[in-house]
Amino acid sequence: xxxxxxFRQPQGHIGFGVLDNGNxxxxxxxxxxxxxxxxxxxxxxxxELLSPCLPTKVVALWNNFHALSQKLGKxxxxxxxxxxxxxxxxxxxxxxxxxxxxxxxxxxYEGELGIVIGKRCTNVSPEEADGYxxxxxxxxxxxxxxxxxxxxxxxxxxxxxxxDTFSCIGPVIKTQFDxxxxxxxxxxxxxxxxxxxxxxxxxxxxxxVSMISHDMTLMPGDVIACGTSIGVGSIKDGSTVVVSIDGxxxxxxxxxxxxQLETAA
Amino acid sequence: xxxxxxFRQPQGHIGFGVLDNGNxxxxxxxxxxxxxxxxxxxxxxxxELLSPCLPTKVVALWNNFHALSQKLGKxxxxxxxxxxxxxxxxxxxxxxxxxxxxxxxxxxYEGELGIVIGKRCTNVSPEEADGYxxxxxxxxxxxxxxxxxxxxxxxxxxxxxxxDTFSCIGPVIKTQFDxxxxxxxxxxxxxxxxxxxxxxxxxxxxxxVSMISHDMTLMPGDVIACGTSIGVGSIKDGSTVVVSIDGxxxxxxxxxxxxQLETAA
Numbered sequence: 227x228x229x230x231x232x233f234r235q236p237q238g239h240i241g242f243g244v245l246d247n248g249n250x251x252x253x254x255x256x257x258x259x260x261x262x263x264x265x266x267x268x269x270x271x272x273x274e275l276l277s278p279c280l281p282t283k284v285v286a287l288w289n290n291f292h293a294l295s296q297k298l299g300k301x302x303x304x305x306x307x308x309x310x311x312x313x314x315x316x317x318x319x320x321x322x323x324x325x326x327x328x329x330x331x332x333x334x335y336e337g338e339l340g341i342v343i344g345k346r347c348t349n350v351s352p353e354e355a356d357g358y359x360x361x362x363x364x365x366x367x368x369x370x371x372x373x374x375x376x377x378x379x380x381x382x383x384x385x386x387x388x389x390d391t392f393s394c395i396g397p398v399i400k401t402q403f404d405x406x407x408x409x410x411x412x413x414x415x416x417x418x419x420x421x422x423x424x425x426x427x428x429x430x431x432x433x434x435v436s437m438i439s440h441d442m443t444l445m446p447g448d449v450i451a452c453g454t455s456i457g458v459g460s461i462k463d464g465s466t467v468v469v470s471i472d473g474x475x476x477x478x479x480x481x482x483x484x485x486q487l488e489t490a491a
Numbered sequence: 492x493x494x495x496x497x498f499r500q501p502q503g504h505i506g507f508g509v510l511d512n513g514n515x516x517x518x519x520x521x522x523x524x525x526x527x528x529x530x531x532x533x534x535x536x537x538x539e540l541l542s543p544c545l546p547t548k549v550v551a552l553w554n555n556f557h558a559l560s561q562k563l564g565k566x567x568x569x570x571x572x573x574x575x576x577x578x579x580x581x582x583x584x585x586x587x588x589x590x591x592x593x594x595x596x597x598x599x600y601e602g603e604l605g606i607v608i609g610k611r612c613t614n615v616s617p618e619e620a621d622g623y624x625x626x627x628x629x630x631x632x633x634x635x636x637x638x639x640x641x642x643x644x645x646x647x648x649x650x651x652x653x654x655d656t657f658s659c660i661g662p663v664i665k666t667q668f669d670x671x672x673x674x675x676x677x678x679x680x681x682x683x684x685x686x687x688x689x690x691x692x693x694x695x696x697x698x699x700v701s702m703i704s705h706d707m708t709l710m711p712g713d714v715i716a717c718g719t720s721i722g723v724g725s726i727k728d729g730s731t732v733v734v735s736i737d738g739x740x741x742x743x744x745x746x747x748x749x750x751q752l753e754t755a756a
Contacts, residue, residue, distance in 0.1 A: 283548075289644065303644075303645070307647065307650075308649060308650065310575040312547065314707055326705065376569075380568070383574075388706060440593060441650050
């Protein structure tokens, strides 16, 4: 059980390493390949945690939990149903979610388990798939809800979920994580809004990696957002969402208030 | 009017440069920034042309031509309707389209104009947008048609169009190209199947770049596939599709026959 992170220290240096009890041991090389300890140590409090990986794509599942599937009255799918979120949508723990310019509608959180791919894979079997999983992380899969069905002929999944800052990932990638005994818990301004067992999944992580690897080559650092369950809701400007999974950690992200956005611009 | 290409020479060296009358002047640096001529020359016949850019994402439009919109009986959209195709879906001219493993259904071609982004852009106006367009290319936006509506609750755009080899791009990126007076012509085994004026577009390239840059940051080398018009059809195994646009060039790609796939595997 190792917790891999990426970080930026105050002088701007970006690195990666292993987080243990507030101490960071820096590594160099390839997180997913030959990573070697540099001997340098950092304190977590002295650095900014970044998204723990830089995916070439985020594959985000819809309708992958029995409880939500039943609540929506939708049949369980026979293959993972997904959309693709672009690399620029990714942010790390603590980074602000930004409201799209010109969009005043509803913005929703979705707390999810994330699978991080460790090795390039194409057409792998479910039995082989675990060997291609580097570890697991927390995801807040953010949606500009009012855009999804704006056009009657085309559900705009990629648009409504693909905005910059709409894929919150972190705080760490946990290796050898036992998802079968964990819950995803989502808090909105400290009030619990989601708390569901990951074991209620329709497609397990190994099934997802196998089936999606038949749809496209998955690359090291790519992320599969496993889909959410009941309790999805909207975020007011200035509110903070924390997605946490016991054994991985807590992923806090605030929807920037309008005033903060003006200052940042 | 410059034709930028990427190529691989027989010893495996991958480079980029300017194609002029069968001669390639190699450049180094950044195609979209400080590119300088190396002085090296190659003959087009001696090298393999690759996809002329390596997008971080392909943004592929649906319902962007009046003629097809009217044929389908769908209203023109108020904002570009798009899905995202992953980087691994991209191939260059002459590379084989590969049938997905385990999929025996219909595979369709769509001949399209492609916009190649030259500078990182977010929230640009239509008036500014042309300054962010590096040039134009030809696209064959390939689809595993039978998967699109396999699930009654979720149109699988990203899955059916996101397979490896399903975004054919090339042969060149043409700068200062006047799309207003050009047609997209698609030939299937030398029979013309599409021939439509690009001027029939619902959203012009500048409008697309502006509106999509409000949805996500576009990066140098990213490609917008402008959508297709009437004449879409299916490709038999072993058949070759050539998408050509006068002033850009011709993009040939064969759907590999089963026997070829076995040999390659």
